[in-house]
Amino acid sequence: MIAPTRFLERLPLLPTRRALAYGCTGLLSLLACALRWLLDGWFPPGYPFLTFFPAVILSSFLFGRGPGVFAGLLCGLSAWGLFIPPDGFAIGPGTPMALGFYTAVVAIDIALVHWMQAANRRLLAERERSRVLAERSTLLFRELQHRISNNLQVVAALLSLQKRGIADVGARAALDEASRRLGLIGRLHRQLHDPEGARIGLAAFLRGLAVDVIEATGRTDIVWTLDADETIDLDPDAAIPLALIMAEAIANSIEHGFGDARPGRIAIRLAQEDRHVLLTLRDDGRGLAEGLDPARSESLGLRIATTLARQLGGGFTLGPAAGGGAVARLELPRG
Missing domain, CATH: 3.30.565.10 (Histidine kinase-like ATPase, C-terminal domain)
Incomplete structure (x- = not known):
């Protein structure tokens, strides 16, 4: 099962199969027309577009702006020819106002869905860039810690070598202790520093x-x-x-x-x-x-x-x- 957030990130669907997307849009428009026809007796006069608005919005949401415009045209023509009196694409006194209202609402719906999906794509792109930067920062941080650890080990080894030329017992002991402490810090440094500060x-x-x-x-x-x-x-x-x-x-x-x-x-x-x-x-x-x-x-x-x-x-x-x-x-x- 796809999580809702992951599903939204994949919209619009079928970006490389546009013929199938337009076919699905046509099917949604046909279903909306059939539903409006079945419910015609239940609706009072003046509601020719009631089932067509969801089809346009759903097409825009699922398949993008192009299929949304296509659904708007199909649904508008279906409503005009079948449910706006007089029937058969005739132009009555209220036809221009009804079609104008439908066109304005559909245009706003398609535009809002398109802007939402464009913003979502920009967000996904920024998230991917942030992920890449975070991985790079983590890699650089670990490399830095690795180099610091190696440098500390080198300093400890140099101190250990330096004591060979020193005859004083106290000085040799002091160098031994310094070398031991630096070596310990070097061994621990790599595992102690987490890039996330855990x-x-x-x-x-x-x-x-x-x-x-x-x-x-x-x-x-x-x-x-x-x-x-x-x-x-x-x-x-x-x-x-x-x-x-x-x-x-x-x-x-x-x-x-x-x-x-x-x-x-x-x-x-x-x-x-x-x-x-x-x-x-x-x-x-x-x-x-x-x-x-x-x-x-x-x-x-x-x-x-x-x-x-x-x-x-x-x-x-x-x-x-x-x-x-x-x-x-x-x-x-x-x-």
């Missing part, structure tokens, strides 16, 4: 991020779990800051909690509490170093996580977990 399902995003970060460390002895509210979504602009915070928390657990190839577990939980979204990451590693105050730590990773959390309107904390290990907590406003 929000991102946070549970699926965290699931993919955890896999990516842990695989990047090369550790196969880390078991991780995710307990997440699947209904929570995320604005695309917040995705990369949140990804960096999450990556820092996972990297911190692996580096400090599970160093020296110590196996362990990481439990990630995502939930809504009051007006906030709470993301916690708990590990069963060695816990925080003795005397470490996360709030005053000089660790670049912790400072980055804290700063990014503030930019998102939330807060990030790191502390000891009950029963051993450490727990990182990110609290964001629900938006």
Whole structure:
């Protein structure tokens, strides 16, 4: 079944088969004449065109202006010859006025239908142009994101190469961290930016991020779990800051909690509490170093996580977990 809107978009019908269109128009005119003949006894004098107007309008609507004019001529002649006294195409006192009235009404009806269909064709053409432009914009947007992602990966690789000529341990570590963060942003950038600005399902995003970060460390002895509210979504602009915070928390657990190839577990939980979204990451590693105050730590990773959390309107904390290990907590406003 064709939807009404789709049907209207296809009008006029039979644009390449005009002989058939005119034949259908003639049939409609004949049916209108037959109906007027059958109902003649029911109509009072003065209604010769009553069944012919719908035939003209319907012909114009279905088949276009030419068939509409053709229907107007056929119906006008039928009414004049059969239903306007005196019969047989004679001209009586009221004949010119009746035919003039009929001609004016039919002309207006055909013109209105024609203008409506012309406007509909222009609308369809504009819609098609908009569709083509939208597809082109989407393609260009994705190509741009692809190039940005590749460039970030190249910069990360250059930093990794640069460290080979540096003997200072601290400088090498700083370049390693910068390379890792840029590489992470590059890997995530392509999937985070949608040309339509759609929000991102946070549970699926965290699931993919955890896999990516842990695989990047090369550790196969880390078991991780995710307990997440699947209904929570995320604005695309917040995705990369949140990804960096999450990556820092996972990297911190692996580096400090599970160093020296110590196996362990990481439990990630995502939930809504009051007006906030709470993301916690708990590990069963060695816990925080003795005397470490996360709030005053000089660790670049912790400072980055804290700063990014503030930019998102939330807060990030790191502390000891009950029963051993450490727990990182990110609290964001629900938006």
